Amino acid sequence: MIVRNEExxxxxxxxxxxxPWIDRAVIIDDGSTDxxxxxxxxxxxxxPLVMLENRASRFADEVSLRKQQWExxxxxxxxxxxxxxxxxxxxxxFGMQRDQLLRSSEEAIYFRLFDMWSDTHxxxxxxxxxxxxxxPFLVRYRPGLIYEWKETPQHCGRFPxxxxxxAYGCHTPRVKHYGWAxxxxxxxxxxxxxxxxPEARYGWREQYESILDTDPRLLPWxx
Numbered sequence: 001m002i003v004r005n006e007e008x009x010x011x012x013x014x015x016x017x018x019x020p021w022i023d024r025a026v027i028i029d030d031g032s033t034d035x036x037x038x039x040x041x042x043x044x045x046x047x048p049l050v051m052l053e054n055r056a057s058r059f060a061d062e063v064s065l066r067k068q069q070w071e072x073x074x075x076x077x078x079x080x081x082x083x084x085x086x087x088x089x090x091x092x093x094f095g096m097q098r099d100q101l102l103r104s105s106e107e108a109i110y111f112r113l114f115d116m117w118s119d120t121h122x123x124x125x126x127x128x129x130x131x132x133x134x135x136p137f138l139v140r141y142r143p144g145l146i147y148e149w150k151e152t153p154q155h156c157g158r159f160p161x162x163x164x165x166x167a168y169g170c171h172t173p174r175v176k177h178y179g180w181a182x183x184x185x186x187x188x189x190x191x192x193x194x195x196x197x198p199e200a201r202y203g204w205r206e207q208y209e210s211i212l213d214t215d216p217r218l219l220p221w222x223x
Contacts, residue, residue, distance in 0.1 A: 001084055010089070011086045024078070031057035032053075060153065070147070107163075
């Protein structure tokens with residue numbers, strides 16, 4: 001997990017939800033100025049934890065941050081890597097399926113991600129349909145491979161491109177992404193993309209512009 005100033009956001013809920021399912025935690029703190037690090041240490045007490053603190057944020061060059069996360073993680077010798085952001089929460093059925101998934105012959109486990117626009121609704125329209133596709137969140141680590149990345153400073157992906165060649169399966173657990181769930185989150189993200197990708201070289205301009213829509217199409221989340 002990569003974290004930055006998450007103390008008052010969704011980190012507590014994320015760590016409390018995921019703690020029973022992990023054997024070791026690797027967290028990169030990307031220049032937090034609040035109590036994010038202390039909160040991680042508190043909520044993961046008793047769980048082996050690698051906590052790496054960047055003095056200044058590296059998110060303006062996201063690929064270097066993701067590489068740092070990957071290298072720090074594989075240095076622990078993992079069998080499987082579950083990669084979630086601090087505002088992403090897996091549904092409870094993952095816990096019921098975890099052991100079966102880890103025993104499968106698949107090397108990458110794909111789930112659907114839902115962009116929550118509130119605690120109870122997710123967005124679905126021409127610009128927001130991430131949940132229509134499956135994407136990797138859990139990957140079996142294969143030592144000895146050369147892992148290559150999408151070398152872009154934004155939207156580089158959470159895993160190396162190499163895992164696209166892994167045998168994979170699409171499964172029913174879902175990921176609730178709360179990064180857009182509050183108005184202040186949306187404003188902050190809109191301003192960040194305007195600053196880091198003003199020409200929309202790495203993202204989708206129309207989607208950026210739609211972040212602050214006043215009446216988006218929302219659908220109720222169903223457990």
